[in-house]
Amino acid sequence: MATMTIAKAINEGLRASLKSNPKSLLMGEDIGHLGGVYRVTDGLIKEFGADRVVDSPLAESGIVGTAIGLALRGYAPVCEIQFDGFVYPAFNQITTQLAKIHARSHGRLTVPVVIRIPYGGGIGSIEHHSESPEALFAHTAGLRIISPSNAHDAYWMIQKAIECQDPVIFFEPKRRYWLKGEVDVENAGLSEGPFKAHVVREGTDATIVAYGPLVPVALAAADAAIEDGRSIEVIDLRSISPLDFDTVEASVKKTGRLIVAHEAPTFGGIGGEIAARISERAFLHLEAPVIRVGGFHMPYPVAKVEEDYLPDIDKILEALDRSLAY
Amino acid sequence: MGSTQLPPGTDETLAATSAAVAASGEPVEMVQLLGPDGKLGTDPVFSDYAKRIDPEKLRVFYADMARIRRFDQEATALQRQGELALWVPLTGQEAAQIGSAHASQPQDYIFPTYREHGVALVRNVDLAELLKQFRGVSNGGWDPRENNFHLYTLVLAAQTLHAVGYAMGIQRDQKLALASDSNDPKAAVVAYFGDGASSEGDVHESMVFAASYDAPVVFFCQNNHWAISVPTEVQTKVPLANRAKGYGFPGIRVDGNDVIAVHAVTEWALEHAREGRGPVLIEAYTYRVGAHTTADDPTKYRELAEEAAWREKDPLDRLEKYLRTEGLADEAFFEQVQADGDELAKYVRSTTHGLEVPDIRDSFANVYAEAHPLIAEEQAWFEEYSAGFETDQEAAN
Ligand SMILES: Cc1ncc(C[n+]2csc(CCOP(=O)(O)OP(=O)(O)O)c2C)c(N)n1
Numbered sequence: 001m002a003t004m005t006i007a008k009a010i011n012e013g014l015r016a017s018l019k020s021n022p023k024s025l026l027m028g029e030d031i032g033h034l035g036g037v038y039r040v041t042d043g044l045i046k047e048f049g050a051d052r053v054v055d056s057p058l059a060e061s062g063i064v065g066t067a068i069g070l071a072l073r074g075y076a077p078v079c080e081i082q083f084d085g086f087v088y089p090a091f092n093q094i095t096t097q098l099a100k101i102h103a104r105s106h107g108r109l110t111v112p113v114v115i116r117i118p119y120g121g122g123i124g125s126i127e128h129h130s131e132s133p134e135a136l137f138a139h140t141a142g143l144r145i146i147s148p149s150n151a152h153d154a155y156w157m158i159q160k161a162i163e164c165q166d167p168v169i170f171f172e173p174k175r176r177y178w179l180k181g182e183v184d185v186e187n188a189g190l191s192e193g194p195f196k197a198h199v200v201r202e203g204t205d206a207t208i209v210a211y212g213p214l215v216p217v218a219l220a221a222a223d224a225a226i227e228d229g230r231s232i233e234v235i236d237l238r239s240i241s242p243l244d245f246d247t248v249e250a251s252v253k254k255t256g257r258l259i260v261a262h263e264a265p266t267f268g269g270i271g272g273e274i275a276a277r278i279s280e281r282a283f284l285h286l287e288a289p290v291i292r293v294g295g296f297h298m299p300y301p302v303a304k305v306e307e308d309y310l311p312d313i314d315k316i317l318e319a320l321d322r323s324l325a326y
Numbered sequence: 327m328g329s330t331q332l333p334p335g336t337d338e339t340l341a342a343t344s345a346a347v348a349a350s351g352e353p354v355e356m357v358q359l360l361g362p363d364g365k366l367g368t369d370p371v372f373s374d375y376a377k378r379i380d381p382e383k384l385r386v387f388y389a390d391m392a393r394i395r396r397f398d399q400e401a402t403a404l405q406r407q408g409e410l411a412l413w414v415p416l417t418g419q420e421a422a423q424i425g426s427a428h429a430s431q432p433q434d435y436i437f438p439t440y441r442e443h444g445v446a447l448v449r450n451v452d453l454a455e456l457l458k459q460f461r462g463v464s465n466g467g468w469d470p471r472e473n474n475f476h477l478y479t480l481v482l483a484a485q486t487l488h489a490v491g492y493a494m495g496i497q498r499d500q501k502l503a504l505a506s507d508s509n510d511p512k513a514a515v516v517a518y519f520g521d522g523a524s525s526e527g528d529v530h531e532s533m534v535f536a537a538s539y540d541a542p543v544v545f546f547c548q549n550n551h552w553a554i555s556v557p558t559e560v561q562t563k564v565p566l567a568n569r570a571k572g573y574g575f576p577g578i579r580v581d582g583n584d585v586i587a588v589h590a591v592t593e594w595a596l597e598h599a600r601e602g603r604g605p606v607l608i609e610a611y612t613y614r615v616g617a618h619t620t621a622d623d624p625t626k627y628r629e630l631a632e633e634a635a636w637r638e639k640d641p642l643d644r645l646e647k648y649l650r651t652e653g654l655a656d657e658a659f660f661e662q663v664q665a666d667g668d669e670l671a672k673y674v675r676s677t678t679h680g681l682e683v684p685d686i687r688d689s690f691a692n693v694y695a696e697a698h699p700l701i702a703e704e705q706a707w708f709e710e711y712s713a714g715f716e717t718d719q720e721a722a723n
Binding site: 022025051056057059061062064065066067068069070071072073074075077089092093096097100101102103104105106107108109110112141142144164165166241242243244245246 | 495535694
């Protein structure tokens with residue numbers, strides 16, 4: 001066991017992949033000598049050289065588009081998009097090309113590209129540096145979307161993403177980059193597959209589903225609920241597409257109540273998908289409607305008011321109260 | 327061209343001697359060897375490349391151009407008869423495609439747009455498979471790895487980046503090969519796109535990446551003068567070939583209706599790329615004689631006279647004149663070419679009718695490379711739903 005931050009865990013995970021797979025390579029803006037604006041790729045260029053850790057031109061479509069070409073030639077590129085709000089210039093390449101090449105070629109071509117995106121708010125940053133665009137990608141068939149919430153998962157999930165033959169968008173909870181945790185570098189343990197949800201806390205009265213940056217918030221809310229005598233189960237979704245409905249359903253059948261929390265706007269978000277599916281699958285087990293806690297339908301607000309935008313412990317507790325009132 | 331951006335060696339001579347290589351923002355000259363009159367001219371650089379084309383090869387050029395034109399007519403007819411949802415004709419662009427395609431070698435990988443039927447022919451793609459996409463039975467058709475000819479791409483310019491990435495992969499492969507003493511032939515990539523597509527950001531980004539990494543890629547722009555109804559002048563203020571200078575690599579405008587010049591120029595460019603000297607942009611100056619697609623009506627936006635003027639520069643006519651006057655092909659040859667074209671048309675017609683309509687279950691099969699629970703769930707639902715109809719049917723019987 002080693003203790004490290006999420007950023008370091010991803011760094012170590014990338015290092016392990018670069019070592020074990022000579023065809024893997026990293027590409028992105030400032031990822032070489034600077035080590036990325038969050039230093040996630042720190043030191044890797046020294047170890048693997050500029051052909052494996054590529055400081056690319058400043059062009060998001062170019063990064064993803066050339067990664068597709070490299071993948072077609074047998075490479076396993078890992079792209080870094082510097083910030084969530086700057087992935088849109090690459091949206092075309094991701095949704096019209098990357099997601100579809102396997103299907104269009106009748107399975108003859110695979111494009112195992114990983115796209116790393118630091119995402120989410122809570123860091124007091126300026127416009128375009130705090131967004132959660134995961135639903136935009138989850139809606140596109142052919143992509144896999146995952147987001148770790150702790151260092152152990154970060155270490156293993158990035159490696160599994162690189163091994164995966166499908167394109168994977170790896171959303172990194174940037175406000176948790178410095179969150180420390182234990183990493184078992186010998187044994188992936190429960191996280192053998194990155195596309196499964198984990199029950200990270202058992203409970204009986206209600207279930208909270210969260211992923212990425214909100215998992216610690218959900219756990220803190222569950223802690224706080226103990227004071228009111230509530231036993232809350234918390235699920236770390238880990239994978240947004242595919243979404244592990246089985247784990248969520250099993251939990252809801254136990255607790256009868258479900259709260260879904262994410263930073264992205266609730267409208268059209270992943271929470272709505274979970275609510276709809278769970279009401280189809282476990283309608284008779286539900287004691288209350290599924291309640292979503294998320295962002296408002298507005299551009300991500302200015303940093304000075306983001307506290308009012310982001311789901312926090314109180315917002316989740318309020319949702320729990322509403323759920324338990326039924 | 328400033329010598330600073332030139333790789334050493336023959337390029338220096340090239341820059342010094344061929345005004346056809348974009349030298350500045352000035353209007354660029356055009357490489358032409360075989361004129362509309364069917365007479366062979368000279369070029370200080372590219373004549374040497376043209377000399378490599380023996381008479382047999384010239385006859386192959388002609389036969390391929392004629393066959394692909396015949397195929398084009400047949401596909402257009404099939405569309406008119408409702409057998410294809412849409413057709414994208416290439417008539418007028420045969421020399422640009424056949425000439426460039428023959429310059430590539432099997433190890434070179436080609437990224438087409440959606441009109442490169444002539445290139446597909448040269449790369450041995452089964453033309454019946456090529457029609458699958460237009461008949462609506464596949465979004466692809468052929469196995470791209472079999473002939474190193476990628477699937478068509480309908481999102482304009484997206485493939486130019488794939489081409490550069492692929493070329494970057496070739497560079498890395500070569501380094502690995504050097505380390506392992508392998509003797510694989512050097513390879514390059516050709517990216518085809520149109521003058522309209524040249525306005526897309528992806529073309530710009532692809533050229534930036536290609537230049538930054540000296541990627542072995544040849545950008546082959548067929549300037550057929552129209553992007554559906556919009557003329558080239560709306561896409562660019564300078565000759566497209568001149569843009570290459572801004573990225574720091576050679577740009578050449580070639581008479582796209584002159585199969586000999588196209589071949590010579592592309593061969594030079596591919597050698598340049600394979601030898602590690604970086605990318606080249608070729609602008610093949612040509613014309614889309616017919617409609618953009620079978621859904622288009624060119625009479626709404628251009629003069630018939632323009633089309634007629636370009637018909638005077640027809641790529642097949644001029645090669646035919648040359649072959650006849652030089653005594654390189656006799657009547658029997660031209661008759662055989664026609665017969666082969668008819669044969670191809672017959673083949674395409676019959677195989678098109680026979681193209682199998684896939685089951686929607688095939689669409690579930692390849693959304694992902696690895697198992698995916700949502701796909702499994704939706705497919706299971708579909709099976710149950712379909713089975714319900716069968717049960718209803720049985721009950722009704
Ligand atoms: C991104 C994108 N925008 C619009 C279209 C619709 N469209 C299809 S072909 C075309 C014109 C393309 O012109 P050009 O690049 O010159 O190629 P050509 O068809 O003339 O060979 C347009 C606008 C498209 N396919 N992709």
